[in-house]
Amino acid sequence: MLLTDEPDLHRAEPKTFRYRLLHMGARITRGQRKVFLRLAEHWPWALALAKAFTRLRTIPLPA
8 A cells, every 4th residue: 555665654553653744743735736745844754645645646546
């Protein structure tokens, strides 16, 4: 799935998952007719979440 390369997040309990990923500092910005999600760089799991969003975008939309 989206977090298969992160062993501590791949099998995380819902409470741990919520704490590590959903409590991350982020800001939604717009520019160049696009929407951007700016993640806090100091958060330990920022790279894992960015990779998960990148993988999510590669999944084709249902027809």
